[in-house]
Amino acid sequence: MSWKDISEEIQAAALAAARNILSRHEGEHLYALALFTSDDGANVAMAANTEEGYQIHLAAEAEDEPNSPEDEIYYRWASAEWVVEGWDRAAFSRVNALLAQQEKADFDSYFDNLIEAMTNALVFAKAALGERFAEVTAFVTVRDSDDAEEIENASASRINAAALANRFLLRFG
Numbered sequence: 001m002s003w004k005d006i007s008e009e010i011q012a013a014a015l016a017a018a019r020n021i022l023s024r025h026e027g028e029h030l031y032a033l034a035l036f037t038s039d040d041g042a043n044v045a046m047a048a049n050t051e052e053g054y055q056i057h058l059a060a061e062a063e064d065e066p067n068s069p070e071d072e073i074y075y076r077w078a079s080a081e082w083v084v085e086g087w088d089r090a091a092f093s094r095v096n097a098l099l100a101q102q103e104k105a106d107f108d109s110y111f112d113n114l115i116e117a118m119t120n121a122l123v124f125a126k127a128a129l130g131e132r133f134a135e136v137t138a139f140v141t142v143r144d145s146d147d148a149e150e151i152e153n154a155s156a157s158r159i160n161a162a163a164l165a166n167r168f169l170l171r172f173g
Contacts (some may be wrong), residue, residue: 001098007117009095010035010044014121015128017046017088022132025084028052033125033138034079034152035118039145041104041111043096044118046087049076053083077171079141115140119155126159134161137168 014035021030028050037044057075061067067075075081104110122138140155142148156168 001101003113003117006095006098006102006113007120009098010117010121011124013044013088013091013095014046014118015125017091018048018125018129018133020088020091021046021048021084022129025050030133030136032077032079032082033122033133033136034141035122036079036141036143037114037118038143041099041107041114043099044092044114045089046084046092047079047082048084048087049079049082057081057083073171077168080143115142115151115155119158122155122159135164137164139168 018033021033025048029052030048030050031054033046033048035044035046054076058067058072061071061075079085099114102110118140122140126133126136126138137156138159139152141152145151153169157165159165160168
């Protein structure tokens with residue numbers, strides 16, 4: 001299957017999952033949405049967080065010891081710490097089956113195509129959801145990767161309006 005076809009499948013899955021998140025968390029302030037994969041690029045999944053979920057997480061973490069400013073930044077932007085992680089796996093099941101069949105002999109090319117398709121999917125989802133996602137920072141990330149921050153920054157710059165992207169790019173000071 002071509003990357004064009006896979007990209008379209010990721011777009012459809014991301015839009016469906018994002019709509020489900022909005023529905024499930026209606027009345028909450030969604031501030032972040034990410035598509036993520038791992039270093040092997042074996043699958044795609046979605047994570048999201050709300051201000052309410054973030055505050056609950058901060059409070060729970062502070063029960064053991066006070067949160068440092070660095071902790072608070074980490075909990076806000078590390079998708080593994082979010083209220084919604086691996087959301088709507090069914091929406092991504094076809095995508096992940098297609099990725100399993102994809103040729104990976106030239107892994108760098110495969111991975112670059114995957115990150116590009118994930119980024120394009122979030123551009124598509126933000127455009128399709130309009131005002132409902134206007135203030136949601138969206139980005140692509142790679143779990144447990146030395147390249148995660150670079151990928152997050154590059155994707156956030158392409159996906160989000162300039163002011164929103166710039167706030168994200170400055171998240172670590």
